[in-house]
Amino acid sequence: MTEHTVTARPRAELATPGSAEEALFWLRDTLGTVARRDPRTRRLGERRYRLELLAEACDRDTFLLITSWLGSEAVPAITSKQAYADDICLWAQVARELGGHDRFHVGAITPGIIETWTKLQKAQNRAPRTTNRRLSVLTALTQYAAWKTKETIASPVTKYDRPKVDPRDETTATPILEVPEFQAVVNAAQTPRQALVPVLIYTLAGRVTECCTAQLHHVKTVGGARKLDLSRKGGKGRVWPLPDRLCDLIDVATTDRERGQLLLDDDDRAMDRHAVDRLLNRLGKEAGVLPGRDLTPHVLRASKLTHMHDAGHPVEEIQEYADHAAIETTLRYIRRRDDSARKAKHAAAAVKVYDHLVDRFI
Structure with missing residues (x-):
């Protein structure tokens, strides 16, 4: 030592x-x-x-x-x-x-x-x-x-050392679950505690550490409505209104408990990010989503933000919901979705040019 x-x-x-x-x-x-x-x-x-x-x-x-x-x-x-x-x-x-x-x-x-x-x-x-x-x-x-x-210390890293990163490269980007795929993940859960994990992360578009540190006493009733005091990235406090159906699931998953961590596994152990990763991985495989890839908490967060864009919510509203400091971070999700839609549109337009010509080959 x-x-x-x-x-x-x-x-x-x-x-x-x-x-x-x-x-x-x-x-x-x-x-x-x-x-x-x-x-x-x-x-x-x-x-x-x-x-x-x-x-x-x-x-x-x-x-x-x-x-x-x-x-x-x-x-x-x-x-x-x-x-x-x-x-x-x-x-x-x-x-x-x-x-x-x-x-x-x-x-x-x-x-x-x-x-x-x-x-x-x-x-x-x-x-x-x-x-x-x-x-x-x-x-x-x-x-x-x-x-x-207070000394002059130069970084050994220069701009010439940094590899170029393609901002539109989708090979390493976080995949997105479509709504039926997310529903299949929740349906794969066998207990209320298992179901609460993907439902809570998706509903709040939460980061895994935020959800794992949430305590049961942070769920409060204010003015007749249930709310969650959530500590977000950087220690920023946020009060989150909870939908009734999510509250119903919380009540069932936390029966006979008044304090302690909100997310527990079926053996009464507090869940950390690793436990959440393992659970979501298993639920993802059982639901048959993302073949060959892991279902991570960030997939659920990215999926919720993308679904908000699909529903027509303004980018500023999505940024606020995600608690992104820079709007460029939010735009990464939206651009990917818009790029995919444009590619599909242009590819479909190309078919009109040669559609009748390939009939004899099919």
């Missing part, structure tokens, strides 16, 4: 934790745990705190810098904090393999390493979006280090 490693003791075992220690334990719990996959056997290892993995991968000053960065509003969303922590561990591995550094530090990744790494990503057919995201994390850390230390 290094001097800056946070132990695996639960917070309850700390008799009188100091402010600094309490803050570090908060970040440890926020970043959560992850199971690393062995690159050779592909087997998952034991689950460990991300903060401990960072402590082992970085030198002391860099570890303190990264905890400052991930604990700040520079990275507001919990899911982003977790993803950034995973990416820094990846860069630490790159620094060891290509730079010979035992511990990761700002400056360990050089422009030459970036050039080699990006070529490896192409050779391994990595998605350009993933490559860009990991490069952006390294740039963001460098920028934060320059601000924090």
Whole structure:
């Protein structure tokens, strides 16, 4: 154990934790745990705190810098904090393999390493979006280090290192469920608790972490109507009116409970994002939707927003419902739907030209 490693003791075992220690334990719990996959056997290892993995991968000053960065509003969303922590561990591995550094530090990744790494990503057919995201994390850390230390620190990443991302590329885009497909997913559920998961995420166009952190006492009756106090991405509080039929399902799924997490599995265990992923995957396979692909919470979110567009709702209204900070994010869903409709229209028009000519071949 290094001097800056946070132990695996639960917070309850700390008799009188100091402010600094309490803050570090908060970040440890926020970043959560992850199971690393062995690159050779592909087997998952034991689950460990991300903060401990960072402590082992970085030198002391860099570890303190990264905890400052991930604990700040520079990275507001919990899911982003977790993803950034995973990416820094990846860069630490790159620094060891290509730079010979035992511990990761700002400056360990050089422009030459970036050039080699990006070529490896192409050779391994990595998605350009993933490559860009990991490069952006390294740039963001460098920028934060320059601000924090008040020193001139240049990012090793240049615009020439970033692969071009086709904004209209649909091969890696989140697939959409049509209404009958979503209905088949709900119909595949065997218990009210199972049904509540896809119904809640779809109704709210919610992110999985938002729905998993929702508590039963957050469901309140205000002015005769049931509402849900939902904490959205970046800690933004939102009050969500709940439809009557969703309330009926919540009541059945949470019978004899007044407190605790809203989403529980059939064994009374609180559901995290991994449990939700497993359930939706199984429901998707049983419903026969998205052959060859996983049914994820984001598919349900994207489907709801797309269905709102199909119903003719203005883009600004869809943006507000999705709680997108930038309207460009909302437009990605709408453009895909509009592009698909235009392609179908033009393809159908082409048939009129040769329709009578192919009769003799069919």
